[in-house]
Amino acid sequence: MKKNQTQKNNNSKIKLEDIKVFLENNPKTFKENPELFELVSPPSRSKNNLIDIQQHMIESLQKKTADLREKNSKLILLVNENEKSQEKINTIILNMLKTKSLEEFINLLLYKSQKLLDLDYVNLIIEETDNKKQFQFDKKIIFTELKRLKPFILEKEFIFLSKTSRKNEFFFLGTPEKILSSAIIRLNLFNKPPASFFVLGSKNSDHFDEGQGTELLNFLKECIESYFKLWLKL
Amino acid sequence: MKKNQTQKNNNSKIKLEDIKVFLENNPKTFKENPELFELVSPPSRSKNNLIDIQQHMIESLQKKTADLREKNSKLILLVNENEKSQEKINTIILNMLKTKSLEEFINLLLYKSQKLLDLDYVNLIIEETDNKKQFQFDKKIIFTELKRLKPFILEKEFIFLSKTSRKNEFFFLGTPEKILSSAIIRLNLFNKPPASFFVLGSKNSDHFDEGQGTELLNFLKECIESYFKLWLKL
Numbered sequence: 001m002k003k004n005q006t007q008k009n010n011n012s013k014i015k016l017e018d019i020k021v022f023l024e025n026n027p028k029t030f031k032e033n034p035e036l037f038e039l040v041s042p043p044s045r046s047k048n049n050l051i052d053i054q055q056h057m058i059e060s061l062q063k064k065t066a067d068l069r070e071k072n073s074k075l076i077l078l079v080n081e082n083e084k085s086q087e088k089i090n091t092i093i094l095n096m097l098k099t100k101s102l103e104e105f106i107n108l109l110l111y112k113s114q115k116l117l118d119l120d121y122v123n124l125i126i127e128e129t130d131n132k133k134q135f136q137f138d139k140k141i142i143f144t145e146l147k148r149l150k151p152f153i154l155e156k157e158f159i160f161l162s163k164t165s166r167k168n169e170f171f172f173l174g175t176p177e178k179i180l181s182s183a184i185i186r187l188n189l190f191n192k193p194p195a196s197f198f199v200l201g202s203k204n205s206d207h208f209d210e211g212q213g214t215e216l217l218n219f220l221k222e223c224i225e226s227y228f229k230l231w232l233k234l
Numbered sequence: 235m236k237k238n239q240t241q242k243n244n245n246s247k248i249k250l251e252d253i254k255v256f257l258e259n260n261p262k263t264f265k266e267n268p269e270l271f272e273l274v275s276p277p278s279r280s281k282n283n284l285i286d287i288q289q290h291m292i293e294s295l296q297k298k299t300a301d302l303r304e305k306n307s308k309l310i311l312l313v314n315e316n317e318k319s320q321e322k323i324n325t326i327i328l329n330m331l332k333t334k335s336l337e338e339f340i341n342l343l344l345y346k347s348q349k350l351l352d353l354d355y356v357n358l359i360i361e362e363t364d365n366k367k368q369f370q371f372d373k374k375i376i377f378t379e380l381k382r383l384k385p386f387i388l389e390k391e392f393i394f395l396s397k398t399s400r401k402n403e404f405f406f407l408g409t410p411e412k413i414l415s416s417a418i419i420r421l422n423l424f425n426k427p428p429a430s431f432f433v434l435g436s437k438n439s440d441h442f443d444e445g446q447g448t449e450l451l452n453f454l455k456e457c458i459e460s461y462f463k464l465w466l467k468l
Contacts, residue, residue, distance in 0.1 A: 014247075016263065016267065019263070019270070020270065022248050023270065023273035023274065024273055029250065029253070036257065051285060051288065053271075054289065054292060061272060061292065061298075062295060064272065064299050065298050065299055068299060068302035068303060075309045075313070079309070079312075079313060079316075086449075090453045093453075093457070094457065097457055097460035097464075215320075215321075222328050230331075
């Protein structure tokens with residue numbers, strides 16, 4: 001709207017963008033032609049016009065500087081958080097590669113990974129089937145009816161990040177800590193039932209969030225699958 | 235494209251007089267587009283002290299803004315580069331985890347990894363010992379006398395990044411491409427001779443640089459060691 005107005009009032013073919021480019025290319029325009037200041041609003045009230053204009057410039061620049069500083073801090077924060085996440089994921093993967101048996105591997109997934117990933121709950125959730133015994137690798141593993149797991153079995157979707165809600169809270173019933181956010185990772189292990197999930201829970205409601213990237217968790221998922229298959233000789 | 239076009243128009247058409255006319259016809263231009271103030275350099279010869287001070291502030295703020303913009307761009311570039319490196323390393327590790335034998339693993343390290351890591355040369359360099367045959371996993375592997383490798387056998391130092399120099403060029407003699415920068419990764423495999431190295435070379439002299447972080451290459455190193463040990467049953 002504003003832009004249109006400006007363009008409408010203009011008699012020649014020059015547009016606002018042209019003015020910007022010209023001033024960028026000729027930074028001394030105003031310095032060398034101070035009479036231009038008279039054309040700049042606020043309209044001249046007094047001899048103080050230049051001071052007003054400078055004040056305006058200073059405020060605009062201060063705002064811009066503050067914005068850029070904030071953007072910078074956010075970027076640095078993001079870089080640091082990514083680095084920490086990467087470090088955690090890489091540590092668990094290095095530990096995984098050092099396991100020498102299915103037992104050691106399951107032990108790492110079900111118990112040690114909780115601390116390594118700085119979480120309040122981790123577990124394997126497996127679809128309840130007739131041949132359940134085959135998958136009872138550890139007493140901690142929970143078996144659940146397919147009906148409940150169905151919302152998490154979607155083609156091409158393997159990572160579900162969210163705050164805890166009615167949709168996923170059944171994964172975390174009876175956990176020692178109240179789980180407020182989670183990552184549900186569907187493992188692609190058997191190409192047939194039982195469906196299986198590696199679930200991560202945090203009592204921090206912001207630990208996992210739909211908006212987060214899933215590249216690292218995807219990497220973890222694929223490493224877990226490979227190592228599971230190695231030890232299960234699949 | 236757009237910008238170039240505008241600049242072209244600017245060079246051919248717009249003159250200082252046009253700016254004056256535009257501003258006269260559109261007195262609210264600066265008010266409605268305060269970012270234009272950043273492009274304005276104030277007149278310098280004022281005797282008024284306040285104006286001088288303000289001018290100083292403006293120049294200082296303009297410099298600060300430009301600095302912050304540059305810092306921001308650099309940060310974003312860094313984030314993107316890190317993401318790409320991480321992706322490459324994670325891809326090679328996922329491929330490693332899918333190998334089903336020592337042969338497949340060696341094949342990945344010596345051949346496929348070159349493309350996956352976007353490099354011009356990769357190889358395993360092993361210290362020449364009497365039991366050399368034991369380590370001749372593939373004809374590409376090069377055996378080298380300990381004397382030459384000694385500068386790269388330092389306690390607690392495992393990753394050597396640098397431009398190619400007399401110190402490390404022997405790793406890359408007879409390579410199809412002239413190698414201008416490299417990462418020499420000492421593998422901790424046998425706890426005794428032969429010393430062994432995974433070497434990465436690029437014809438781009440900036441691909442590897444002493445100033446770079448080595449976290450990702452360290453992660454790759456440890457994954458390779460674990461998988462080597464798995465397949466060698468060490």
